[in-house]
Amino acid sequence: KNQVEQSPQSLIILEGKNCTLQCNYTVSPFSNLRWYKQDTGRGPVSLTIMTFSENTKSNGRYTATLDADTKQSSLHITASQLSDSASYICVRGSTLGRLYFGRGTQLTVWP
Amino acid sequence: DTEVTQTPKHLVMGMTNKKSLKCEQHMGHRAMYWYKQKAKKPPELMFVYSYEKLSINESVPSRFSPECPNSSLLNLHLHALQPEDSALYLCASSQLTLTGIVENTEAFFGQGTRLTVV
Numbered sequence: 123k124n125q126v127e128q129s130p131q132s133l134i135i136l137e138g139k140n141c142t143l144q145c146n147y148t149v150s151p152f153s154n155l156r157w158y159k160q161d162t163g164r165g166p167v168s169l170t171i172m173t174f175s176e177n178t179k180s181n182g183r184y185t186a187t188l189d190a191d192t193k194q195s196s197l198h199i200t201a202s203q204l205s206d207s208a209s210y211i212c213v214r215g216s217t218l219g220r221l222y223f224g225r226g227t228q229l230t231v232w233p
Numbered sequence: 234d235t236e237v238t239q240t241p242k243h244l245v246m247g248m249t250n251k252k253s254l255k256c257e258q259h260m261g262h263r264a265m266y267w268y269k270q271k272a273k274k275p276p277e278l279m280f281v282y283s284y285e286k287l288s289i290n291e292s293v294p295s296r297f298s299p300e301c302p303n304s305s306l307l308n309l310h311l312h313a314l315q316p317e318d319s320a321l322y323l324c325a326s327s328q329l330t331l332t333g334i335v336e337n338t339e340a341f342f343g344q345g346t347r348l349t350v351v
Contacts, residue, residue, distance in 0.1 A: 154337050165237070165323050165342030166276070173337055211275065219264050219327060220289070221340065223275030 125149045126224035128212050134230045139202055143227045145195040145212030154215035157186050157197045160226065161208045169197070171215070202231045239324050239343035247351055248314060254346045256307040256324030265307040266340070267299060268323040276323055282307060283329060314350045321345040 127146045135141050147155065154173050158166035170179040170186040172195070178187045185198045197210055209226040216222060237258045246252045256265065264283050268276040281289035282301040296318075298310040307324055323345045328338040 163321065163345070163347065165325075165344050167342070168339050171337065171339060215337065219266065219281055219283075219340070220278055221276075223277075225275055 125222045126212050126214050128210075128224040128227050130227055131225070132228040132230070134232060135202055137202060137204055137231055137233050140198065140200045141202060141229065143197045143199075143210050143212075143229070145197070145224060147193050147195070147212075147214050149214065153217065155186075155188055155195050156213040156215055156221070157184070157195075158211045158213055158223075159208045160211055166211060169210075199229075202229075204231050204233060207231045237324055237326055237341050237343035239322075239346050241346060242344065243347045243349075245349045245351060246311065246314065248316070250314075251310070251312045253311065254309040254322055254324075254348070256309075256326075256343055257305055258326045258341070259305055260326065260341065261304075261328075262326035262341070263304060263329040264327045264338075265301060266325040266327075267307070267309050268325065268342075270321040270323060270345070272320075280309075311348075314348075316350050319349045321347055 125148050129144045154171050156171045157169040160166040169184045170181050172179045172188045174190050183200045188195045207230050209228050211226040212224040214222040240255045266281050267279040269279055270276040278291050279293045280299045285301045296313050300308040324343040325340045327340040
């Protein structure tokens with residue numbers, strides 16, 4: 123059973139608009155909760171890392187939130203750009219560096 | 234330099250071939266990883282090396298053989314693969330803290346090797 127569930131599976135937005143991606147995790151405690159961006163056929167690129175004691179973390183136009191009580195995280199993207207089109211993956215970090223990846227949300231930004 | 238370099242970018246091999254995937258980083262990271270990613274699926278951990286020693290093997294078949302010859306290099310030796318082993322193979326690295334903890338450090342991924350077994 124996947125420990126990380128993401129929604130929506132895919133999302134299409136217009137350039138310049140904001141969007142929010144959701145992540146639910148089922149196992150705690152955990153070491154950290156991460157968001158990665160992955161272009162097709164490329165390696166994932168880290169956007170944010172939050173420990174369980176952090177509520178929010180920003181990286182430019184990306185803002186991640188974490189609610190340890192409800193076991194939910196979100197990634198908010200502001201002022202979307204065409205280059206934001208990619209898969210956004212929520213990842214639970216565990217012991218010894220293990221990373222448990224969600225299936226990702228495929229974001230498409232249209233001009 | 235925050236790059237993890239993987240070679241080759243693409244590899245086609247027969248089921249009787251022996252080949253190797255290579256991964257290199259010069260960030261001083263002492264934890265290195267191999268992941269396998271099938272199309273439209275999340276990456277799955279295969280192996281973890283800490284201080285050049287194998288610390289995790291996620292029950293990977295023996296036709297995959299990892300090697301960490303030094304702190305900058307990680308290899309994955311392939312032998313007698315099956316067509317279902319075709320996938321994107323990703324290498325990653327991360328810092329180890331002074332106490333050997335890696336949990337909350339950022340993992341840097343390479344661009345991957347697209348492997349096709351015919």
